[in-house]
Amino acid sequence: MTALNDLNALQASIAESVLGQDRVIRQILLGLLANGHLLLESLPGLAKTRTVKALARHLDAKMSRIQFTPDLLPSDITGAEVLHQVDGHNQIRFQPGPLFGNLILADEINRAPAKVQAALLEAMEERQITVAGASHPLPELFIVVATQNPIEQEGTYPLPEAQMDRFLMKVLLDYPSADNESQVLRLLREEEQAVAAHAVQGFTLAQEVIFAARHEVSAIQVSPTIDRYLIDLINATRHPADYDPDLARWISLGASPRGGIGLDRCARADAWLQGQAFVTPDNVRAVAHPVLRHRLQLSYDAVADGVSADQVLDRLLDTVAIPA
Numbered sequence: 156m157t158a159l160n161d162l163n164a165l166q167a168s169i170a171e172s173v174l175g176q177d178r179v180i181r182q183i184l185l186g187l188l189a190n191g192h193l194l195l196e197s198l199p200g201l202a203k204t205r206t207v208k209a210l211a212r213h214l215d216a217k218m219s220r221i222q223f224t225p226d227l228l229p230s231d232i233t234g235a236e237v238l239h240q241v242d243g244h245n246q247i248r249f250q251p252g253p254l255f256g257n258l259i260l261a262d263e264i265n266r267a268p269a270k271v272q273a274a275l276l277e278a279m280e281e282r283q284i285t286v287a288g289a290s291h292p293l294p295e296l297f298i299v300v301a302t303q304n305p306i307e308q309e310g311t312y313p314l315p316e317a318q319m320d321r322f323l324m325k326v327l328l329d330y331p332s333a334d335n336e337s338q339v340l341r342l343l344r345e346e347e348q349a350v351a352a353h354a355v356q357g358f359t360l361a362q363e364v365i366f367a368a369r370h371e372v373s374a375i376q377v378s379p380t381i382d383r384y385l386i387d388l389i390n391a392t393r394h395p396a397d398y399d400p401d402l403a404r405w406i407s408l409g410a411s412p413r414g415g416i417g418l419d420r421c422a423r424a425d426a427w428l429q430g431q432a433f434v435t436p437d438n439v440r441a442v443a444h445p446v447l448r449h450r451l452q453l454s455y456d457a458v459a460d461g462v463s464a465d466q467v468l469d470r471l472l473d474t475v476a477i478p479a
Contacts, residue, residue: 158368159430161360162188165213168358172209173202174342175335181428182326182445183210183300187365188372188424191323191417192279192299194264194449201328203302207260215361216296219256223267225312229274233284234291249286254278257294257362261301265311272318275299279321296362316408316452323417324442325449327465368427375423376433380478384436385422388443389415391475392451399474405460405467408452417446436477444468 162184169180179195183206186193195203211218221232234252238245253259254275261275278284279299284291301322303314319325331339392409395402421442426434448464457467 158364158371159427161364162368162428164358165360168213169206169209172212172342173206174338175331176202176206176328179206179326179328182324182442183207184428185421185424185442185445186300186323187298188368188427189323189417189420190298190369191420192321193301194319194322194325195300195302195328196305196325197302197328198330199304201330203328204260204262206328207258207300207302210300211258211260213358213360214258214365215359216257217294218258218260219253220260220262221253222262223264223271225266225268227267227271229270230286232271233274233278233286236287249289249291251291252284254284255291255293257296257298259297259299261299263303264301265303265314268312269315272312272314276318276321279318296365319449320411320413322449324421324445326445327448372420372424372427375426375431377419377423378433381422381434381436381439382419384439384475384478385415385418387475388418388439388447388471391471392447395471399470402467402470402474405454405457405462405470406451407454407457410447410450414447414450418442421446440472443472 166180166184169183170177173180183193187210195206197203208218221227230252232252232254234250234255236247237250239248240246264272264275267275274284278293278297282293282297284293330336389410389412391398391402392406392414395406395409418439422434422438425438425441426432429438431438444465447468451464451467453462453464453467
């Protein structure tokens with residue numbers, strides 16, 4: 156099988172466990188291919204954690220789940236130097252924490268204090284952990300999938316813009332349809348029976364396939380015209396008055412250069428998943444919302460008008476000209 160067939164099989168396997176969230180599963184795979192971190196946001200009970208667990212179950216990778224709480228310490232996630240006795244002699248050795256895994260589920264990340272979020276920031280950006288002046292590299296396959304609840308504000312520490320910008324995509328989960336919810340009930344009953352029968356795990360994807368797929372994604376062609384379109388979209392968030400008066404009222408702060416880099420990487424991954432050899436404007440538009448929605452700072456006018464970041468992006472995509 157080719158890497159593309161393997162990734163399609165992975166997507167199908169996850170979809171069998173997480174019903175009605177095909178768009179979310181695809182965006183998570185885009186993040187995996189683009190080697191970026193993801194922020195999942197939804198109301199309680201919409202399968203954020205289940206989706207990440209389903210991904211980990213079908214990957215030949217180590218998953219670490221970190222439950223973020225207000226009393227969490229940086230050493231609880233990074234690890235710390237611990238005193239050991241070896242042959243009667245005391246030795247201080249570094250004991251790795253749960254961040255030294257391949258797939259990190261940062262559950263309810265906005266409940267962690269600033270120091271813990273700062274420690275996570277280094278891991279996400281530098282792919283390493285620094286403890287007592289020594290740097291410890293993280294595994295080659297390393298992706299943080301964080302979850303947060305948008306309605307529970309008590310006891311939370313909203314993520315600063317600098318940390319939000321480190322996430323490649325912000326993925327929103329919505330309620331499933333009535334048909335899908337009915338299928339969920341049947342699926343859970345079947346899973347209960349499978350657990351009782353000690354059913355064997357099925358499809359598993361090797362890490363080497365992910366690395367091979369990323370290599371193929373890096374070879375996807377991007378024309379100068381598409382580059383211009385990417386830059387125009389990013390500039391429209393920074394200088395909205397040049398494009399539309401409503402955008403000028405709604406956008407207080409535009410996307411950083413990471414926004415353009417994220418658009419490029421995710422558009423190439425989207426093109427690869429569709430079997431294309433080059434990026435089209437449709438690939439860029441397909442990933443614009445998850446890549447940019449968390450990088451825009453909306454104005455008070457937008458809040459007063461009840462305008463969301465996705466609605467702003469809808470207007471932006473309608474306004475910025477698509478290259479011929």
